[in-house]
Amino acid sequence: MSTPDADRQIADLTTLLDISRRLGATTELVPLLEQIAAASNQILNCERTTVFLYDAKAHELYSQVATGTSEIRFSADRGIAGESIRTGDVINVPDAYADGRFNQDIDRITGFKTRNLLTFPMRGHDQALVGVLQVLNRKGGPFEERDEDLADTLSSLAGVAIQRQRLIDEYAEKRRIERDLSLARDIQQSLLPQCEPQVDGYEIAGFNVPADETGGDCYDFLNLGNHLTGLVIADATGHGIGPALLVSQFLAMVQALTTAENDPLSILSKVNALLGDEIPNNMFITSFLGIVDSNAHTINYLSAGHGPLIHFQRSDGSVSELQADTIPLGIIDPMVVVPPPAIKMEPGDVFVLITDGMFEWMNESGEQYGIERIVDTLRDYPEASAGELIKHIRSRLRKFVGNTPQPDDLTAIVARRLPQ
Secondary structure, eight states: OOOHHHHHHHHHHHHHHHHHHHHHHOOSHHHHHHHHHHHHHHHHTEEEEEEEEEETTTTEEEEEEETTBOOEEEETTSHHHHHHHHHOOOEEESOGGGOTTOOTHHHHHHOOOOOOEEEEEEEOTTOOEEEEEEEEEETTSSOOHHHHHHHHHHHHHHHHHHHHHHHHHHHHHHHHHHHHHHHHHHHHHHHSOSSOOOBTTEEEEEEEEOSSSSOSEEEEEEEEETTEEEEEEEEESSOSHHHHHHHHHHHHHHHHHTTTOOOHHHHHHHHHHHHGGGSOTTOOEEEEEEEEETTTTEEEEEEEBOOOEEEEETTTTEEEEEOOSBOOBTSSSSOOOOOOOOEEOOTTOEEEEEOHHHHTOBOTTSOBOHHHHHHHHHHHOTTOOHHHHHHHHHHHHHHHHTTOOOOSOEEEEEEEEOOO
16 A cells, blocks of 8 residues: 555656656757756746756856746856855755845846745766756745755756757757858859969969868959959968958959959059958958969069069079068058069969968978978979969978978969960
8 A cells, every 4th residue: 555655756756757758858958948947846846947057168157047037147156056066965945035145136136036945956967067956935835855855856857958958059050050161161162263264375273272161362363354364362361251251352342343444553452442441450461463464474463461472484493582562451541552563474484372371381390381392393393384383382282291280271373474
């Protein structure tokens, strides 16, 4: 014959099993927290339950679900909830306002009057702190020892369920970010030239390999008509989605302006003014705009913070390393610059543009690849096409750096005048 205590234990166990099943079936965090609060109210016969989640980084407790109120956030060192975290114990307070640990601010915020409360920490399967569960105002008087036992069991179920759901949410968010970045990468790569330009008497090629899913480098070839071809390369500070958006904006401006004019100084000056407040204070863009004239065999250009510019002269094997003509875009407006003389391209000459990610990449000994090794490649392959030179430059760079991870975006343009 069963006794009232045995019947009650069976009823409690049945309720806990049902709660466990419901918690396992919930697949979103807020509904899960609502289930926990409702289950606590039910099994502990109380008026209100607050689920406080623990923010380890801020060392704060906050509620996304507090039955009958809105979000609450406070230091994890405060109140009875903080005490429960420090001790790891279930804390039973029969008279809230008679206990000096009770944080009366929450009642003042919510307008709720707490008479008694039961507080217990929630931990995950690895005993990592997940939060605190606080049940208020047991109907029929202060909480009893039986309630403490139920609360201890309930907190274990709730802690594991919350930890599981957080991991699921983090994984889902990570996958979403990865998909978004992959899409951003595809879009950015689609904006780069998809084929080499066809220029009489010249070979022109380029490549771009971002360090992250998206990069802060870009390049482009512009068909300007009348034997003119634009070469554009730019590098926004940093790498990732922010710089990627910035260089995409830069490139769109250059493409728009070159439909009406072909003076690099005028175009980059206008881009610098248009960017204006668009560039954050801690960012800038190094950029180069050159106009190849395949009739005059010259490159009229301006470099805003981008360098060095490498001009290999095939006739005597000499190399000129031209420096930037002015500071990067996004720092000072108007630009102050004296336009440089045009580069004269003799038969077999090669002009190379590279971003700093190439020559600053270090090997396992901490040595940078440097400009000289790129120059050596030009001298070692004087008959190579523009595309072949890019392959040689990339191959030698990769061999030099070995297994060191790519720290920055890699971008290059090679323009070669064909030998007569």
